[in-house]
Amino acid sequence: MSRVESSVGIHGWGAYVPRARLPMSEIAREWGWSEHQWKALGMIEKAVAAFDEDSTTMGVEAALNAIKRAGVRGEEIGAVFFGSESKPYAVKPSATIIAEALGITPITMASDLEFACRAASEGMRASIGLIASGMLKYTLVVGSDTAQASPGDVLEFTASSGAAAFVLGRAEGAAAVFEGSFTYVTDTPDFWRREGAPYPSHGEGFTGEPAYFKHITEAVKGLLGELGLRPSDFSYAVFHQPNGKFPVRVGEMLGFRQEQMKVGLVTPQIGNTYNGSALIGLSRVLDHAKAGERILVAPFGSGAGSDAYSIVVTEAIEERRGRAPSVDHYIKNKRNISYSEYVKMRRILVK
Amino acid sequence: MFVTRVAMEKVDRHYEKGVRELAAGVARKALEGVDGVDYVIVASSLSYLQEPQLDLGAHLASALGLKGTRALNVEAGEASGLAAAEMASALLKGKASRVLVVGVDKLTNFPSAETYAHLSLLYDESISTYSSGFGSVAGILMRLYMERYGVDRLTMAHWPALMHSNAKHNPYAMLRFAIAPEKVLEAMPMADPITLMDSFPLGDGAAAVLLESKPRDALAELVAVESAVGPASVAWSEDPLFIEPLALAFNRLSERYQVGEVDLVELHDSFTITALMVLESMGLEERGKAAEAVASGRFSPNGELPVNPSGGLKARGHPIGATGVYQLAEVALQLAGSFPGLKVEGAKRGLAVSVNGFGSSAYVAYLRGVL
Amino acid sequence: MVRTPPVVWRSRVHRYRLVGSKCKSCGEVYYPKIFSCPCGGEAEEVELPKVGRLISYSVVYAVDEESRDRSPVIVGLIDLGVTRLVGEIVDVTPEEVKSGMHVEAVFRRIGEAGERGVIVYGLKFRPVM
Numbered sequence: 001m002s003r004v005e006s007s008v009g010i011h012g013w014g015a016y017v018p019r020a021r022l023p024m025s026e027i028a029r030e031w032g033w034s035e036h037q038w039k040a041l042g043m044i045e046k047a048v049a050a051f052d053e054d055s056t057t058m059g060v061e062a063a064l065n066a067i068k069r070a071g072v073r074g075e076e077i078g079a080v081f082f083g084s085e086s087k088p089y090a091v092k093p094s095a096t097i098i099a100e101a102l103g104i105t106p107i108t109m110a111s112d113l114e115f116a117c118r119a120a121s122e123g124m125r126a127s128i129g130l131i132a133s134g135m136l137k138y139t140l141v142v143g144s145d146t147a148q149a150s151p152g153d154v155l156e157f158t159a160s161s162g163a164a165a166f167v168l169g170r171a172e173g174a175a176a177v178f179e180g181s182f183t184y185v186t187d188t189p190d191f192w193r194r195e196g197a198p199y200p201s202h203g204e205g206f207t208g209e210p211a212y213f214k215h216i217t218e219a220v221k222g223l224l225g226e227l228g229l230r231p232s233d234f235s236y237a238v239f240h241q242p243n244g245k246f247p248v249r250v251g252e253m254l255g256f257r258q259e260q261m262k263v264g265l266v267t268p269q270i271g272n273t274y275n276g277s278a279l280i281g282l283s284r285v286l287d288h289a290k291a292g293e294r295i296l297v298a299p300f301g302s303g304a305g306s307d308a309y310s311i312v313v314t315e316a317i318e319e320r321r322g323r324a325p326s327v328d329h330y331i332k333n334k335r336n337i338s339y340s341e342y343v344k345m346r347r348i349l350v351k
Numbered sequence: 352m353f354v355t356r357v358a359m360e361k362v363d364r365h366y367e368k369g370v371r372e373l374a375a376g377v378a379r380k381a382l383e384g385v386d387g388v389d390y391v392i393v394a395s396s397l398s399y400l401q402e403p404q405l406d407l408g409a410h411l412a413s414a415l416g417l418k419g420t421r422a423l424n425v426e427a428g429e430a431s432g433l434a435a436a437e438m439a440s441a442l443l444k445g446k447a448s449r450v451l452v453v454g455v456d457k458l459t460n461f462p463s464a465e466t467y468a469h470l471s472l473l474y475d476e477s478i479s480t481y482s483s484g485f486g487s488v489a490g491i492l493m494r495l496y497m498e499r500y501g502v503d504r505l506t507m508a509h510w511p512a513l514m515h516s517n518a519k520h521n522p523y524a525m526l527r528f529a530i531a532p533e534k535v536l537e538a539m540p541m542a543d544p545i546t547l548m549d550s551f552p553l554g555d556g557a558a559a560v561l562l563e564s565k566p567r568d569a570l571a572e573l574v575a576v577e578s579a580v581g582p583a584s585v586a587w588s589e590d591p592l593f594i595e596p597l598a599l600a601f602n603r604l605s606e607r608y609q610v611g612e613v614d615l616v617e618l619h620d621s622f623t624i625t626a627l628m629v630l631e632s633m634g635l636e637e638r639g640k641a642a643e644a645v646a647s648g649r650f651s652p653n654g655e656l657p658v659n660p661s662g663g664l665k666a667r668g669h670p671i672g673a674t675g676v677y678q679l680a681e682v683a684l685q686l687a688g689s690f691p692g693l694k695v696e697g698a699k700r701g702l703a704v705s706v707n708g709f710g711s712s713a714y715v716a717y718l719r720g721v722l
Numbered sequence: 723m724v725r726t727p728p729v730v731w732r733s734r735v736h737r738y739r740l741v742g743s744k745c746k747s748c749g750e751v752y753y754p755k756i757f758s759c760p761c762g763g764e765a766e767e768v769e770l771p772k773v774g775r776l777i778s779y780s781v782v783y784a785v786d787e788e789s790r791d792r793s794p795v796i797v798g799l800i801d802l803g804v805t806r807l808v809g810e811i812v813d814v815t816p817e818e819v820k821s822g823m824h825v826e827a828v829f830r831r832i833g834e835a836g837e838r839g840v841i842v843y844g845l846k847f848r849p850v851m
Contacts, residue, residue: 019813050812051792052830057843060829088841097843101738101829325851333851344791464787476754477808480723481832482786487797488808490780498821543781586799586806587752
């Protein structure tokens with residue numbers, strides 16, 4: 001029996017990474033960390049949104065790229081799901097701003113989702129249902145964050161800015177088609193930000209085994225079990241990547257090899273873009289993948305939960321690729337900044 | 352119509368005086384011994400943001416004890432002063448025989464960065480909406496001029512140097528010190544390639560002229576004021592370096608008077624580039640040649656056509672809505688031979704020229720001596 | 723621009739999608755929008771091209787108070803082919819910006835009504851990716 005997911009596919013994908021890069025050495029110098037601290041995290045530098053950027057503006061840019069690749073008109077999109085934990089407005093949807101900017105309004109669903117770093121992924125799973133049921137033709141899923149980190153916290157090495165977006169629709173004509181999806185959630189307080197607090201708090205080591213590793217491995221095992229697939233059946237594996245080390249370790253725990261994970265691992269160059277993390281990784285994989293290749297993607301969100309998707313690339317991917325800038329294009333288009341510029345750009349400076 | 356009395360306040364940071372005190376000071380001086388006026392027209396622009404008072408004309412008339420007179424406000428940005436004069440000339444052709452025009456503005460009630468935001472409202476919304484600084488358009492045009500005509504930065508700097516040299520002699524000028532062209536380049540960058548020395552200073556001021564339909568005791572004849580509106584954005588000009596409405600207003604005067612043969616001009620030089628554009632748009636210099644002409648002394652006090660012996664907006668100062676009234680007063684005094692600064696000897700005809708921004712509107716006033 | 727909800731709201735589409743005016747008679751295009759063309763023709767709304775060429779620019783240091791943290795601000799006169807406009811140039815340093823450069827629209831914050839008020843979004847321009 002064919003699964004519901006197989007009637008839905010990715011028509012367009014797009015990423016956005018802001019131009020400024022803060023090298024790890026700058027943060028270490030500012031706060032008196034040893035270089036072993038960031039090298040242990042597998043990090044090189046992180047992307048920093050400009051003074052006039054926020055999760056909404058980056059979301060618009062990523063979505064524009066996804067729509068260009070999909071070749072659809074704004075009015076054909078029936079839902080906009082915006083996943084972020086750094087919303088410019090605490091109350092007032094960013095999804096409507098994005099929808100208006102892209103000509104999707106007014107006949108559309110639109111909402112902001114919150115589930116730490118996997119909010120956008122929830123939008124992707126919900127989209128599969130909405131499209132498979134025949135209720136909607138296309139949906140737009142956007143994951144975007146200007147991740148906050150308390151200055152001096154170890155989180156500052158990784159928390160960065162970026163966005164990814166996908167236009168989902170019926171499998172016919174899609175650049176990649178879903179094969180299956182699986183979600184695993186529990187109430188696990190590994191990382192949170194209380195209402196009104198400017199920076200998140202975390203449980204240090206507690207973010208690892210009971211949270212990140214437990215949820216991702218359960219979601220991926222659940223998916224593989226349902227589909228009857230093994231890690232070796234995949235050309236690529238992309239995991240949520242809070243640093244450069246966790247995704248590699250969780251992949252190895254599940255039986256994936258380094259080569260399968262290499263293309264989708266972008267955190268060392270751009271940092272952890274939270275809702276963009278695994279999804280920018282997926283965008284980069286789609287920038288490279290060939291027809292027939294199978295991709296595993298597993299976003300994770302604190303609090304906690306993980307989704308796992310199996311996606312198979314189609315022939316249509318080739319003509320879509322060149323319609324918008326690749327993830328690598330954004331990674332290469334950079335300008336290094338100092339810690340003090342970073343403080344100004346991210347509005348950390350108290351005047 | 353005739354200019355019979357003028358009064359000016361030195362352009363300066365008048366921290367101790369508000370808009371009404373500044374205006375009342377020059378108005379009282381211009382009205383000394385005068386038995387009432389039919390109209391008071393107040394020209395003011397930035398004061399509506401810096402020291403808000405609606406119905407300013409009536410409030411000022413009341414403060415001056417001008418019971419029962421008629422009062423109006425005119426706001427036309429940087430051209431408010433000459434706009435008020437144009438309105439006065441229309442009234443003088445009708446039921447009025449004596450009109451007091453008072454120009455007043457205040458630019459120092461706020462920190463400069465907030466005044467910059469106020470000044471950006473002189474331009475179209477693409478400047479104010481983006482909070483990108485009021486000098487940006489001038490910077491864009493100056494670079495365009497230099498790149499298009501191959502003029503170097505130092506040549507451009509002769510304009511502010513000339514203005515400072517002229518202002519030294521003007522007791523009403525804000526910046527009464529000479530600067531070498533080289534120093535203009537070394538000043539703080541404002542809107543690169545523009546430095547602070549290419550721009551008018553932030554100062555407060557007030558000036559008044561009494562206009563009458565009869566020539567008794569006149570300093571000069573105000574022959575005519577012409578104006579035209581232009582594209583609100585420089586992006587809409589056929590050629591951004593050409594102030595179309597100014598050419599139009601000037602042509603309207605030329606059709607009736609020999610304004611090409613004047614002896615002096617007080618013109619609008621909010622920035623160095625504005626001065627060059629005004630000179631070229633009026634045909635007083637060939638396109639692309641004004642900077643070199645300035646450097647060669649053509650517009651110096653002893654040159655072919657003395658321009659801005661007052662020091663201009665650059666050095667006399669530019670209290671936005673009041674500037675046109677200063678220019679009228681200065682040209683009238685020159686034609687009467689009684690300007691207290693650099694005199695243009697034997698001057699018989701003069702022009703005052705105002706522009707808002709880079710041409711949303713432009714005004715030209717033509718004055719003749721009565722001696 | 724006054725940053726109250728009605729003002730920010732009614733011009734949102736013009737700012738977000740670069741919607742200007744086109745004259746139905748002579749075809750002339752304007753941004754920001756106009757209400758009737760100097761030729762006397764009626765104007766209709768039209769979405770403008772998002773790519774253009776930088777005619778000239780200024781690196782502004784004397785900025786408004788709220789732009790202090792992103793100073794200097796680069797502002798350019800941009801030729802979109804169908805019309806020209808004045809816009810902010812981002813993602814480029816004063817050393818990198820050059821007249822003649824090709825630029826494209828990018829969605830950015832263009833202001834906010836203080837820390838608690840509405841955020842104003844719109845398009846700026848960056849060097850073509």
